[in-house]
Amino acid sequence: MSEQDIKIFPVPGIRMSAVSAGIKKAGWLDVVLFELCEGATVAGVYTQNAFCAAPVQVTRDHNSAAQPRYLLINTGNANAGTGQAGVQDALHCCEKLALATGLTTQQVLPFSTGVIGEALPVEKITAVYAQALASLSEQNWTAAAQGIMTTDTVPKFSSRQISIAGNKLTVTGIAKGAGMIKPNMATMLGFIFTDAKIDKATLHEINLAHANRSFNRITVDGDTSTNDCCMLAASAQGELDYAALSDTDKAKVDAVFQDVYQDLAQAIVRDGEGASKFVTIDISEGLENSECLRLAYAVAESPLVKTALFASDPNWGRILAVVGRAGIPDLDISQVSIFLDDVCIVENGGKSPAYTEAAGQAVVSQSAFAIRIVLGRGDVSERIWTCDLSYDYVKINAEYRS
Amino acid sequence: MSEQDIKIFPVPGIRMSAVSAGIKKAGWLDVVLFELCEGATVAGVYTQNAFCAAPVQVTRDHNSAAQPRYLLINTGNANAGTGQAGVQDALHCCEKLALATGLTTQQVLPFSTGVIGEALPVEKITAVYAQALASLSEQNWTAAAQGIMTTDTVPKFSSRQISIAGNKLTVTGIAKGAGMIKPNMATMLGFIFTDAKIDKATLHEINLAHANRSFNRITVDGDTSTNDCCMLAASAQGELDYAALSDTDKAKVDAVFQDVYQDLAQAIVRDGEGASKFVTIDISEGLENSECLRLAYAVAESPLVKTALFASDPNWGRILAVVGRAGIPDLDISQVSIFLDDVCIVENGGKSPAYTEAAGQAVVSQSAFAIRIVLGRGDVSERIWTCDLSYDYVKINAEYRS
Numbered sequence: 001m002s003e004q005d006i007k008i009f010p011v012p013g014i015r016m017s018a019v020s021a022g023i024k025k026a027g028w029l030d031v032v033l034f035e036l037c038e039g040a041t042v043a044g045v046y047t048q049n050a051f052c053a054a055p056v057q058v059t060r061d062h063n064s065a066a067q068p069r070y071l072l073i074n075t076g077n078a079n080a081g082t083g084q085a086g087v088q089d090a091l092h093c094c095e096k097l098a099l100a101t102g103l104t105t106q107q108v109l110p111f112s113t114g115v116i117g118e119a120l121p122v123e124k125i126t127a128v129y130a131q132a133l134a135s136l137s138e139q140n141w142t143a144a145a146q147g148i149m150t151t152d153t154v155p156k157f158s159s160r161q162i163s164i165a166g167n168k169l170t171v172t173g174i175a176k177g178a179g180m181i182k183p184n185m186a187t188m189l190g191f192i193f194t195d196a197k198i199d200k201a202t203l204h205e206i207n208l209a210h211a212n213r214s215f216n217r218i219t220v221d222g223d224t225s226t227n228d229c230c231m232l233a234a235s236a237q238g239e240l241d242y243a244a245l246s247d248t249d250k251a252k253v254d255a256v257f258q259d260v261y262q263d264l265a266q267a268i269v270r271d272g273e274g275a276s277k278f279v280t281i282d283i284s285e286g287l288e289n290s291e292c293l294r295l296a297y298a299v300a301e302s303p304l305v306k307t308a309l310f311a312s313d314p315n316w317g318r319i320l321a322v323v324g325r326a327g328i329p330d331l332d333i334s335q336v337s338i339f340l341d342d343v344c345i346v347e348n349g350g351k352s353p354a355y356t357e358a359a360g361q362a363v364v365s366q367s368a369f370a371i372r373i374v375l376g377r378g379d380v381s382e383r384i385w386t387c388d389l390s391y392d393y394v395k396i397n398a399e400y401r402s
Numbered sequence: 403m404s405e406q407d408i409k410i411f412p413v414p415g416i417r418m419s420a421v422s423a424g425i426k427k428a429g430w431l432d433v434v435l436f437e438l439c440e441g442a443t444v445a446g447v448y449t450q451n452a453f454c455a456a457p458v459q460v461t462r463d464h465n466s467a468a469q470p471r472y473l474l475i476n477t478g479n480a481n482a483g484t485g486q487a488g489v490q491d492a493l494h495c496c497e498k499l500a501l502a503t504g505l506t507t508q509q510v511l512p513f514s515t516g517v518i519g520e521a522l523p524v525e526k527i528t529a530v531y532a533q534a535l536a537s538l539s540e541q542n543w544t545a546a547a548q549g550i551m552t553t554d555t556v557p558k559f560s561s562r563q564i565s566i567a568g569n570k571l572t573v574t575g576i577a578k579g580a581g582m583i584k585p586n587m588a589t590m591l592g593f594i595f596t597d598a599k600i601d602k603a604t605l606h607e608i609n610l611a612h613a614n615r616s617f618n619r620i621t622v623d624g625d626t627s628t629n630d631c632c633m634l635a636a637s638a639q640g641e642l643d644y645a646a647l648s649d650t651d652k653a654k655v656d657a658v659f660q661d662v663y664q665d666l667a668q669a670i671v672r673d674g675e676g677a678s679k680f681v682t683i684d685i686s687e688g689l690e691n692s693e694c695l696r697l698a699y700a701v702a703e704s705p706l707v708k709t710a711l712f713a714s715d716p717n718w719g720r721i722l723a724v725v726g727r728a729g730i731p732d733l734d735i736s737q738v739s740i741f742l743d744d745v746c747i748v749e750n751g752g753k754s755p756a757y758t759e760a761a762g763q764a765v766v767s768q769s770a771f772a773i774r775i776v777l778g779r780g781d782v783s784e785r786i787w788t789c790d791l792s793y794d795y796v797k798i799n800a801e802y803r804s
Contacts, residue, residue, distance in 0.1 A: 081752060223704055317517065
């Protein structure tokens with residue numbers, strides 16, 4: 001979703017800027033700074049990749065040890081696979097910013113995204129601090145969302161403002177990511193901010209729950225990045241005190257967070273490298289969440305299904321073959337039904353007698369639709385989102401050094 | 403490997419023919435018949451896909467119940483996802499051939515490959531039986547290998563003849579497969595024949611062991627077909643009686659089978675849809691076979707790794723990212739080394755100081771090379787084979803209805 005489509009509500013207590021440090025092409029925004037007011041709380045969920053990037057290690061440590069005041073993000077270089085030198089580089093960037101702002105090194109959280117395995121250009125980053133600090137504003141969301149892009153083709157925002165129990169609540173977030181997308185407990189990079197007052201432990205619970213239902217339910221290519229982070233910050237500068245809310249009102253806050261997280265996660269899939277289709281995979285009547293998710297990802301990551309989707313080909317045989325190989329124990333195929341939106345393609349384990357190629361074609365020719373698989377063996381459901389596999393995915397990844 | 407490259411040794415007791423039934427394009431060979439002499443034994447391993455195709459179900463039943471005399475193979479239609487009607491169609495084809503040859507229905511084993519979900523053209527198949535029976539010969543290996551092709555671009559053979567303990571042994575096989583290739587206890591379609599005398603139980607052990615070390619160690623796109631079968635038939639018309647051999651001589655026979663199975667499995671990968679590179683993935687110093695295989699397949703099936711290989715880009719960051727996300731429990735990344743052939747790209751969990759881009763580039767520019775990952779945590783190894791992901795893979799699968 002681009003800024004033209006949505007209204008972005010500033011979040012009191014949060015200022016940001018985006019500048020060009022020359023890490024990416026000359027003139028591209030590639031360093032983004034978020035300033036959090038005193039008293040803000042921050043929660044993070046991070047990549048589960050064992051080759052966790054240096055900035056992720058440092059951010060995790062710093063957010064445990066101190067109250068963060070700056071999020072420092074660079075694109076063009078992931079500072080991953082860089083060993084202990086990479087950690088020193090990330091710390092050095094934090095230290096320099098702390099010196100410039102009278103804070104401690106631990107109050108700066110670093111984030112990097114881009115090429116894996118090259119040394120972080122520390123001098124280029126620290127050289128733009130004065131400019132980045134001077135241009136901080138509550139209004140720079142567009143520039144910040146642009147400044148964290150790599151192979152993304154559009155900046156990704158989501159913003160909501162509602163009144164709950166007479167108190168205004170604002171939630172605004174940005175995210176980036178288009179390839180190497182199968183977040184695992186986190187997304188490529190997501191930064192969500194609210195003006196509510198929320199203590200750190202609660203904030204972590206909210207962040208974890210919503211990352212799970214959004215960023216952890218998408219896949220572009222099944223590859224989990226070394227640099228995934230999803231951060232939620234609460235400035236406590238607004239009217240709403242989460243702890244004082246009734247359970248009913250907490251549920252309303254929950255719904256707002258869910259909207260923002262899912263907006264951002266879905267924006268990543270819509271902008272998936274080379275993607276021309278946005279596809280919802282719905283698994284229902286499973287025995288366990290794990291088997292529903294395993295099947296959903298098997299369908300979403302099958303190159304044969306993805307290329308058929310690209311071709312607008314309702315090739316139900318490929319979907320059926322994935323259901324059969326997804327490793328669901330003791331699957332009774334005679335109970336399985338498969339739908340494209342509301343068009344039944346498989347019932348009782350075989351092609352639906354009522355199915356026509358024209359009906360299937362009409363669904364998959366749309367730019368967005370659902371593949372729905374009903375397992376007929378329980379009452380558990382899962383839903384994930386994915387995209388197709390096109391010539392452009394190959395082109396982007398054969399030509400781009402990520 | 404094409405027939406130009408290798409000598410094909412006929413197998414006494416085995417005759418074959420390939421004819422055109424009009425299932426694929428007019429004039430293409432699409433029905434293949436293998437005749438086995440009386441007394442031949444047959445072993446099979448079959449797809450683990452829960453949506454097991456009708457002919458696979460019938461073949462499994464028939465081979466348990468009777469001594470097979472014919473293998474009847476059609477391409478252009480997989481007879482999969484066709485429910486009970488598909489089973490009846492397969493049985494009907496067997497019954498008609500049995501009537502024409504004075505055998506029982508159960509002595510015919512049916513195999514199908516091609517489009518999933520369409521009714522088998524029974525009439526077209528049975529209409530060519532007279533022609534197929536009349537043209538049976540011990541010399542028709544080339545036509546048979548061509549007759550089982552779908553998206554394959556070359557026919558796939560392997561043949562060996564050696565003398566063991568003074569007795570001649572012949573092993574000759576054919577296979578097909580280029581897409582939907584991640585066999586699971588079997589390959590797309592593999593038919594291997596020997597003139598040795600081997601009882602059925604032993605034959606099954608040999609087939610299972612070698613399918614595991616060959617067809618079950620390859621992946622093109624991670625998709626397991628509904629129709630995979632690997633059949634091994636022994637005609638007992640040659641000089642060698644397996645049961646009478648010493649253990650040393652049995653090991654020699656074993657080596658011959660290993661050569662033939664691996665030749666065929668590797669030929670499938672070399673002819674993988676759109677493939678331009680043949681890549682060996684070697685995992686060593688693992689704790690368990692399962693973790694080595696999990697990692698090997700994660701690397702082999704990563705779209706980011708595969709597109710980098712297509713681009714001849716030694717993008718070691720993408721390989722490292724896969725190692726980190728492959729779910730190896732308690733992985734100590736400081737012990738991990740990664741090589742491209744003999745060029746060390748990662749050591750102690752970070753980029754090797756000695757690594758140069760030119761050295762990596764030289765390896766991945768070759769048409770065949772190895773990615774070697776040393777885990778440094780045990781003494782278990784696994785090896786699989788795969789290919790790259792190219793524009794042509796997308797083209798083939800966006801345009802071909804498989």
